[in-house]
Amino acid sequence: MAGWKDLLLDTLKLTDEVKRLNRDIERLETHVIGVDKRLVRLETMVEIADKNRRISAD
Numbered sequence: 001m002a003g004w005k006d007l008l009l010d011t012l013k014l015t016d017e018v019k020r021l022n023r024d025i026e027r028l029e030t031h032v033i034g035v036d037k038r039l040v041r042l043e044t045m046v047e048i049a050d051k052n053r054r055i056s057a058d
Contacts, residue, residue, distance in 0.1 A: 002010075
């Protein structure tokens with residue numbers, strides 16, 4: 001059976017790993033938000049171009 005020192009060390013290692021994963025998730029969240037913003041702008045440009053094309057065709 002593991003002693004209290006081993007349990008404490010494992011807890012500290014897990015805490016560090018959770019903190020690292022949290023930082024990674026925050027970084028990915030920032031990246032995803034940026035991609036989403038670019039996608040919305042691209043969709044808007046496509047919709048405007050489509051409407052302009054339809055107006056020109058009429």
